Structure formats: C-alpha cells, structure tokens
Amino acid sequence: MTFWDHLDDLRSTLLRIAVVFFSVSVVLFFFKTFLFEKVILAPSQGDFFLYRLLGTEMALKLQNIEISTQFFVHIKITLLSALVLVFPYLVYELWRFVAPALYDNERKAVRGALSFAGILFYAGVAVAYCLIFPLMLNFFADYQVSGQVENIFSLSSYISMLISTLLMFGLVFEFPTVIAILSSMGILTRQMLKKYRRHALCIIMILAAIITPSGDPFTLLICTAPMYLLYEFSILICKNSNPEPEEQ
Numbered sequence: 001m002t003f004w005d006h007l008d009d010l011r012s013t014l015l016r017i018a019v020v021f022f023s024v025s026v027v028l029f030f031f032k033t034f035l036f037e038k039v040i041l042a043p044s045q046g047d048f049f050l051y052r053l054l055g056t057e058m059a060l061k062l063q064n065i066e067i068s069t070q071f072f073v074h075i076k077i078t079l080l081s082a083l084v085l086v087f088p089y090l091v092y093e094l095w096r097f098v099a100p101a102l103y104d105n106e107r108k109a110v111r112g113a114l115s116f117a118g119i120l121f122y123a124g125v126a127v128a129y130c131l132i133f134p135l136m137l138n139f140f141a142d143y144q145v146s147g148q149v150e151n152i153f154s155l156s157s158y159i160s161m162l163i164s165t166l167l168m169f170g171l172v173f174e175f176p177t178v179i180a181i182l183s184s185m186g187i188l189t190r191q192m193l194k195k196y197r198r199h200a201l202c203i204i205m206i207l208a209a210i211i212t213p214s215g216d217p218f219t220l221l222i223c224t225a226p227m228y229l230l231y232e233f234s235i236l237i238c239k240n241s242n243p244e245p246e247e248q
Helices: 003-029 032-040 049-054 069-101 104-142 155-172 175-184 190-195 197-211 217-237
Strands: none
Touching: 003 069, 032 069, 049 104, 069 104, 069 155, 104 155, 104 175, 104 217, 175 217, 190 197, 190 217, 197 217
C-alpha cells in the first residue's frame, strides 16, 4: 500500500469510530434518568449496596448553583460514558489498522498487551466505583469542622471527584501492564519485585490511608487489598532473571 492508501485506510477507521461513538452518545443522552439516578448518582444514595453491606448511613445533599452546570454535566457524562462503552471497539479498530504492519510475533504480543490493558482498566474503574469512591464520599459527607456548618455539596464537585477517582484507579490498575513491558525489556525481574515486597506494602498502605482518610481499619483494608493483590499479580507475570535455586 502507498502512503495515500494508508492515509485513506486511517480516515475510514477514524470515521467508523466516530460514527459508533456518536451513535452510542445519542442513545445515552436520551437515557438521562437511568444514567444519572441508577449509575452516576447511585453512590450518593443511602440504599447503595456497599452502604447496606457495611450497615452505614448515607445522607448526601447535592445542589446546583450555576445556570448551565446541569446541562453541561449531562453532556460531559454522556460523552465519557460513551467513550467507556466503545473503548473495546476503538481498540479493535486501531488494532486492525496497525496489525498488518507487524510481524507475527509482534502481532501476538501487541494483541495480548492491548487486551490485558483493557481488562485491567475496567477492573480499576469497577473497584473505584464499587468500593473506593463510596468510602471517600461517606467520609467527606460526615466530616465537619463544626456542627454549625452543614455539608451540601455542589453537583460539579461531585462529578469531578467521581471522574478523577475512576480515572485514577483505572490508570493505577495498569501497573501490571507496565511491569510486563519493563520485564520484557529486562529492566525488572521477579526477584526484584519479591525483594521489595515489604516496601511496596508500606507504600500501598500509605496511599490507601491518603485515599481513605477515615482511619477505619476495615476501610483501610478494603482499599489496600486490591492494590496489594495487583502487586502480587505483577510478580507472577514478571520474568525471572535466572532460574531460582531449588529449596533444600
């Protein structure tokens, strides 16, 4: 294929992605009630499954103080939700465009990395939505510097905190992918990760304490566990530098 053939192929790929993304966005736009009440605003309600499971009460009040905020929040959440839903299709289209230029071994490695990274991203988003964000929200909803100050949060601050938390954990869960790449390059080995396991646990607990500042040991454990399991999983997929000696 000539350069212009490749350019035409890229244009067709981007056009298909844009059509699918726009179509999903339009559908989600008209499902505003379900999207917000059942998904986006669900962690702010007292009947959210995690609050029922932990036996905690939740009474969060949200308000809007700007004229256009609710409309633009609707647009932002619609587009972000559509992006999350079409992400596998986006990866597939980009893969189909790049794959012909790769050798068989490169094609296999890249396909595995893309699939692996996508699954981990969704796992991180799920953990953040089901566990981390509700715990953070519950803590800040109950925290007061004085009983005279009532907590009434703005819609924009709630949405910003939700999006940043989901994206942060989606990226944090890409840690094994980074480890796998560094291992394939010979920069990291399984022995190195095992050697610094205790240090990693301390760092993870500090991060968990920052993310969930309530001081509750159970909450700290819930936040620490998935990140530490992620580290152990990284050890499993990391290569050995040399065969480990057999235990006597």
